[in-house]
Amino acid sequence: DAGVIQSPRHEVTEMGQEVTLRCKPISGHDYLFWYRQTMMRGLELLIYFNNNVPIDDSGMPEDRFSAKMPNASFSTLKIQPSEPRDSAVYFCASKGTSPYNEQFFGPGTRLTVL
């Protein structure tokens, strides 16, 4: 069974450009989470969805960030315009029916904004 799939694995862009990160959760999982990881701040939750509906976006740093989940098998995280301080590894994770909030992470997208 395939795990969480993210693309691209690496993205290098220039300041001001739009960046779109993609995620395919594990089939049957009804929760999807977007995280950002940096050395300074560790793993931060940006937003999570339940049954394709955004539930909590309080971790989204500012209006330049947006996330969508048009269907159960696809989600995007968009940054527009991107800034150098957005450089980080972005992870998508999904969760199924476990009562213990166990999450399965994708391999991440390493974003570098020049």
Next chain:
Amino acid sequence: TQLLEQSPQFLSIQEGENLTVYCNSSSVFSSLQWYRQEPGEGPVLLVTVVTGGEVKKLKRLTFQFGDARKDSSLHITAAQPGDTGLYLCAGPNTGGFKTIFGAGTRLFVKA
């Protein structure tokens, strides 16, 4: 605010040594998870502990949940270079659907 504090932040040891890393909170958690993250990869779930005082073993790794469900430890026996990685503890917030992560313990095992 629920927080998870991990110690030590960094640990470098020789192959064959034993080690223990800790995850502490002033809050009670209904469960705690341990994840391992290898360089260039996402965190991978190792174990979930649920009951106060619970001990779980995964080969050379032993996980314990404190009696009061406010802390947990991970003990590795005879560490190997393959154990190198970032060890994260995590637990659900009061609402249950967001996960709180500790900052992690970065372990390096030298051959």
